[in-house]
Amino acid sequence: MALPRHKEPDPKILVFSSNAISDPGIDLAGSAHLHYSTAVQVIPLPCSSGVKPSWILHALEAGYAGVFIAACGGDCAYLSDCTDRTSALIRAAQALLKEHQISPKRLKMSGLCSVCADNFVSHMSKFKEELKKLEPVT
Amino acid sequence: MTQKRRIGVYICHCGGNISDYVNVEKVADAVKGVPGVEVAKTHVFACSDASQQEMINEIKEQHLDGLVVASCSPKLHMFTFRGMAKRADLNPYQYIQVNLREQCSWAHTSDKIGATEKGIHLLRAGIAKCALTHPLNAIRVETKPRVLVIGAGVAGMRAAIMLADMGLAVYLVERENQPGGWARVTGEQGPEKQNGDQVVSALAERIRQHDNIMLYTGAEVVSKDGSIGDFTVALRLKGSETVSLNVGAIIVATGFAPYQPRAGEYGWGLPGVVSLADFRQLLSETKGRLEYQGKPVRSVAFIYCVGSRQTESETCPEPNAYCSRYCCSATTHTAGLLRQLDAKIHQYHLYRDVRTYGALEKLYEKARTDGALFLRWTPEKPPRVETKDGRLSVLVTDTLTGNEELEIGADLVVLATGMEPRQNEGLNSILKIPESTDGFYKEIHIKLRPVETVIDGVFVAGAAQGPKALAESVASALAAVAKTGGLLKKGFVDLEPLIAKVNPEKCTWCDKCLQACPYGAIKRIHTGEKEIALVIESLCKGEGACVPVCPHDAIEIEGYRDDQIMAMIDASLKEVATP
Numbered sequence: 109m110a111l112p113r114h115k116e117p118d119p120k121i122l123v124f125s126s127n128a129i130s131d132p133g134i135d136l137a138g139s140a141h142l143h144y145s146t147a148v149q150v151i152p153l154p155c156s157s158g159v160k161p162s163w164i165l166h167a168l169e170a171g172y173a174g175v176f177i178a179a180c181g182g183d184c185a186y187l188s189d190c191t192d193r194t195s196a197l198i199r200a201a202q203a204l205l206k207e208h209q210i211s212p213k214r215l216k217m218s219g220l221c222s223v224c225a226d227n228f229v230s231h232m233s234k235f236k237e238e239l240k241k242l243e244p245v246t
Numbered sequence: 247m248t249q250k251r252r253i254g255v256y257i258c259h260c261g262g263n264i265s266d267y268v269n270v271e272k273v274a275d276a277v278k279g280v281p282g283v284e285v286a287k288t289h290v291f292a293c294s295d296a297s298q299q300e301m302i303n304e305i306k307e308q309h310l311d312g313l314v315v316a317s318c319s320p321k322l323h324m325f326t327f328r329g330m331a332k333r334a335d336l337n338p339y340q341y342i343q344v345n346l347r348e349q350c351s352w353a354h355t356s357d358k359i360g361a362t363e364k365g366i367h368l369l370r371a372g373i374a375k376c377a378l379t380h381p382l383n384a385i386r387v388e389t390k391p392r393v394l395v396i397g398a399g400v401a402g403m404r405a406a407i408m409l410a411d412m413g414l415a416v417y418l419v420e421r422e423n424q425p426g427g428w429a430r431v432t433g434e435q436g437p438e439k440q441n442g443d444q445v446v447s448a449l450a451e452r453i454r455q456h457d458n459i460m461l462y463t464g465a466e467v468v469s470k471d472g473s474i475g476d477f478t479v480a481l482r483l484k485g486s487e488t489v490s491l492n493v494g495a496i497i498v499a500t501g502f503a504p505y506q507p508r509a510g511e512y513g514w515g516l517p518g519v520v521s522l523a524d525f526r527q528l529l530s531e532t533k534g535r536l537e538y539q540g541k542p543v544r545s546v547a548f549i550y551c552v553g554s555r556q557t558e559s560e561t562c563p564e565p566n567a568y569c570s571r572y573c574c575s576a577t578t579h580t581a582g583l584l585r586q587l588d589a590k591i592h593q594y595h596l597y598r599d600v601r602t603y604g605a606l607e608k609l610y611e612k613a614r615t616d617g618a619l620f621l622r623w624t625p626e627k628p629p630r631v632e633t634k635d636g637r638l639s640v641l642v643t644d645t646l647t648g649n650e651e652l653e654i655g656a657d658l659v660v661l662a663t664g665m666e667p668r669q670n671e672g673l674n675s676i677l678k679i680p681e682s683t684d685g686f687y688k689e690i691h692i693k694l695r696p697v698e699t700v701i702d703g704v705f706v707a708g709a710a711q712g713p714k715a716l717a718e719s720v721a722s723a724l725a726a727v728a729k730t731g732g733l734l735k736k737g738f739v740d741l742e743p744l745i746a747k748v749n750p751e752k753c754t755w756c757d758k759c760l761q762a763c764p765y766g767a768i769k770r771i772h773t774g775e776k777e778i779a780l781v782i783e784s785l786c787k788g789e790g791a792c793v794p795v796c797p798h799d800a801i802e803i804e805g806y807r808d809d810q811i812m813a814m815i816d817a818s819l820k821e822v823a824t825p
Contacts, residue, residue, distance in 0.1 A: 122815065127320075128691075135319045135348035143353060146360030149367055149818050150349055152320075153806055154744070158790020162799075163811050171819040185690050185700045186789035187764060188680050197794045 118147035119173030119239040121232065124159050125152045128185055130178035130220035130228075137225035144232040156180050156217075157193040161201035164215055165208060174214045174239045176231065181219025191219060211242055251282035251377045254310040255369065256301055258292035258317035260347055267351040269362040273316070276366045276822060282377045284308055292317050298330045305334035312336075312376040316344035316369055337381035339743065339805065344372035367818045374817035378810045384740035385783050389475035390494035391415065391734050396467060396673070399427025400716060401708030401723035402499035403449040408727040410458035414734055417491050418453065418461045419481055425450050425463060427501050432523065433530040435716060436579035436609050462489070470496075470676050473784035474703030475739050495703045495730045498677065498687060499723060502665035502709040505553025505570075508561065511661075512549050513631025518638045518658050522548075522577060525660045529583050536588055538658055543591060546584065547640045547656040548577050549629055550597040554664035554713075557625060568684050570664030570713040575606040577662045581613035593618035594654050596629050596642050622646050631659050665713040677704060678764060686712045697726040700787060701765075702741065705729055744805040745786040746793070752800035753778040759792035759801050768792070 125131040131152045137144065153159065156179035164175045177194060184190035194217060202212035216235055220228055257274050259265035265288075274286045285308060289297040292315055305313065313336055315327050320343040328338035346365055354361035393409050395402045398420035406418040418425070426446035434441050453459050464484040471478045477496060481489045504523060507514035518538060520528070525546075528538065536543040550573060556565035574597070581593055595618055602610040614620060621644040623629055629642040640654040667685035674681075679699045682688040687706045690698045697705045707726040708719040733739060746759075746767070755777040760768040767785035770777055779801065790803045802808050 120819070122818075132319075132321060135321065135345070138348035138350070138352035141352055141355055143356060146354050146357055146364040149364070149371070150345070151371070151811065151814055151818075152345075153790065154803060155789035155791065158793045158803060158806070160794045160799075160808070160811075162808075163815065166812055167815045170815055172815075182683055185680065185688070186787055187791060193762075193791055200794070 118145040118236055120171060121145070121148045121174045121176055121235060121239070122167045122172045123148060123150040123176045123178055124156065124163075125150050125178040125220075126156050126180045126184075127152050127154055129180040129183050129222050130156070130224070132222040133220045133224040134178065134228050136223055137228050140225050142225055142229045144229045145236055147236075148232055155184060155186050155190065157184075157187055157190050157197070159194070159197055159201075161197060161204045164201045165204050165210070168205065168210050168214055168245055169208070173242075173245070174216065174235055176235055177215075177217040178220040178228065179217055181221060183219075183221050210245055213238065213242060214245070251312050252284040252308065252310045253282045253312035253314060253373060253376055254301065254305055254308065255283055255286040255314045255373060256292055256297075256316070257286070257288045257346065257369070258315065259288060259290045260317060260351075261291055264317070264347050264351040267355050267358055267361045268346060268365045269358065270365075272362055273365045273369055277369050277373060280370060280373050282312070283373060284310060293323055293326055302330060302334040305331075305336050310334075310336065311340060312379060313341040314344060314369070314372045314376050315341070316346040316365070316372065318347040319345050319349070339382035340376065340379040342372045342376040342379070344368050363822050366822045367820075370817040370820060371814040374813040375810045378807070378813055379805075382743040382804060385743055386738055386740050387473070387475040387784055388738050389734050389736070390492055391737075392417070392491070392493040393495050393497060393730055393734065394419065394467075394477070394479050394491060394493045395497045395499060397421075397427070397499035397501055397708070397710065398425035398461065398463070399499060399501045399708060399719075400429045400445065400449065401501070401719040402427075402497070403446070403453060404720050405497050405499060405707055405723040405727050406459050406461075407449065407452050407456065408724060409730060410456045412727075412731045412735065414458065414731065416459045417481075417493065418459055419465050419467060420461070420463045421466055423464045425453070425461065428504075429716060431527070433526050434579075434583060436575060436582075437606060465489075467673055467676060473782075474741070475733075475784075477703065494734045495705065496677075497705045497707050497723075497726045497730060498679065498699075498710055499707040499726075500668055500670055500673065500710040502713065503668045505566070505663040505666050507552060507661055507663065511561075512552060512629065513638065513640075513659055514661065516631065516633055516638065516659075518656070519631060520658060520660055522573065522580065522660055522662045525658065526580060526583070529580070529587060532587065536584075536591065541657065543657040545592040545594070545654070545656045546658045546660060547594040547596060547638075547654050548581075548660045548662060549631075549640075550574060550577060550595065550600075550662045552661040552663045553666065555598065555625075566664060566666065566684065568713065569601060571601070571718070572713060572715045573662040573664055574601045575609055575715065577660075578602055578606075578609040578613045580660075581618045582609065582616070585613075585616050585618070589617075594640070594656070595620045596623055596640070597621070598623060598625065620646075621652065665709060668710070677701065678766075679704060679706070682712070684712065686710065697722055697729055702739075702784075703733065741784060742788065743783075744803065745783060745788040746781045746790070746801055747804055748779045748781055749800045749802075750778050752798045754798060754800075755779060756797060758795045758797065762792045762795045764791075
């Protein structure tokens with residue numbers, strides 16, 4: 109019989125952040141020593157409007173339990189309708205996930221400002237709990 | 247990959263900031279075997295001169311063709327290490343920074359094993375991205391030594407004079423028939439008691455005499471082409487004549503619009519209810535006894551925060567949430583002017599908070615000590631203005647006297663109206679500068695890049711960017727001058743090459759990218775037998791909105807290419823032996 113594990117590993121979360129807005133917010137969480145799961149990995153991009161649904165699908169198929177888009181929101185310096193555009197690609201990605209029998213609940217998006225450190229940490233802990241309740245991706 | 251890469255990986259202790267929580271030696275060991283990694287070492291402070299020199303020597307001696315530094319956030323040292331790469335004759339765009347401090351050690355101080363594992367994942371993702379880099383060159387654009395300044399208010403006029411003094415040619419464009427903007431009609435300005443129209447006349451005279459400035463009044467911008475360093479702008483002059491200008495940069499100083507109260511708002515529309523600007527006009531025209539429409543004025547009530555700091559309600563569906571900054575000072579300054587004219591006139595100042603910041607506090611202090619009465623109201627119970635027996639009556643619940651409702655008889659009610667963004671739809675569609683939620687032109691970063699917009703080469707100055715007092719407007723105009731001068735006196739500008747790139751084989755021209763691009767950076771071209779999209783390098787901002795909308799995966803952002811992101815995802819998931 110295998111020994112009981114000391115602790116269930118946390119679900120792996122991939123975060124797509126944006127260089128100018130949400131990534132500094134995530135940096136600030138670290139600067140303030142706010143803790144979140146070490147299973148969270150961040151890939152920064154120029155803007156959340158540029159995330160490809162195929163990247164999200166690939167991440168979930170390859171082993172991430174969830175993908176979180178830390179969107180620029182209303183602070184985006186490039187696009188005044190950044191939130192609409194990011195929401196549109198989220199809808200496209202959710203449709204793609206359904207086609208591949210992956211729960212769209214594994215994808216989350218929220219606007220995250222450059223000082224939204226607390227927000228980020230609370231999103232990560234909530235998302236972690238939600239992902240734990242889902243059946244593993246097969 | 248055609249050729250094996252030779253990547254140098256350097257992991258920073260940050261003097262303990264990283265190494266106290268992440269076992270950096272273990273991370274270095276774990277990535278040593280990653281394909282393409284030639285060197286994997288740690289440094290106590292990677293950013294120190296000595297460490298940089300060591301890395302430079304190693305890059306040269308080992309002929310490294312890729313560089314990964316895992317240290318603090320790229321916001322701090324990306325440019326430091328790009329510079330280091332350049333000094334080592336390595337292309338700066340083959341350098342990748344991994345955020346091992348803000349997004350790893352500092353966020354996981356209570357889990358050293360977890361932080362070390364995560365560090366290995368982050369490093370592997372960075373190495374995977376680095377392995378797929380190729381040399382890129384900054385896009386160099388020559389700049390024209392000429393500037394277009396839109397708006398000849400005080401901000402625009404000051405900017406024009408300073409730029410002209412630097413030796414740049416300036417085209418100053420004003421929509422109205424004379425320069426000066428609002429300052430021309432506001433009368434005496436606090437606190438140095440200069441008269442607005444005198445300030446404007448003095449500036450206009452300097453402009454008239456300056457060889458380097460061409461002033462166009464009654465003129466409007468009707469089109470803009472080109473990009474940073476080389477814009478072509480068309481103006482329509484009086485009599486529908488057009489002029490074409492070629493400039494290297496543009497300063498937008500189009501100012502504000504005064505808030506127009508709604509009918510019935512604080513009695514607006516009742517005889518005797520006037521705006522602060524109207525009241526100041528009346529004061530400046532009055533010699534002797536103050537009268538309004540033939541009747542003597544014995545009592546004046548000022549209501550503050552009209553059109554500012556609003557909350558949403560049925561009557562105010564689109565509130566101005568911001569403070570207009572100038573009104574408290576202008577109103578307390580007006581109190582002084584009124585007292586100077588006639589000390590016997592009763593003054594009631596109905597305010598929410600007095601924001602006479604800095605030295606302007608003296609205006610407020612003087613108004614109070616000179617006998618003006620200040621009453622404080624809250625937005626839950628705003629003052630009401632009515633007519634009673636042929637006279638104005640103001641009802642205010644004063645929080646300073648125990649929330650008592652007081653009735654004030656007034657001959658005039660003066661509304662301290664705030665600033666609003668100007669309705670410039672034509673200009674907005676030409677310039678495409680993003681607006682803030684308040685509707686003013688938005689800078690890139692309020693503290694770090696306060697006069698630059700996301701449109702390279704287009705700067706904002708003055709109240710076009712948000713409510714400002716005159717002194718603040720001038721300060722921002724001179725900041726825009728400094729940025730513009732810095733750009734144009736150098737003669738060229740280097741732009742980031744991390745922009746969109748079309749794969750001509752995959753592209754079939756469907757115009758989706760064209761529709762997604764707000765910067766006009768996509769052009770349809772013919773190549774051989776087919777039509778494809780072409781990216782205009784100097785206009786592309788590289789934000790990537792075109793990337794997910796392409797149905798053929800034919801467009802991507804350099805530095806964030808499909809293969810790079812996919813490789814990062816895969817590399818970050820590779821299991822690590824528990825350290």
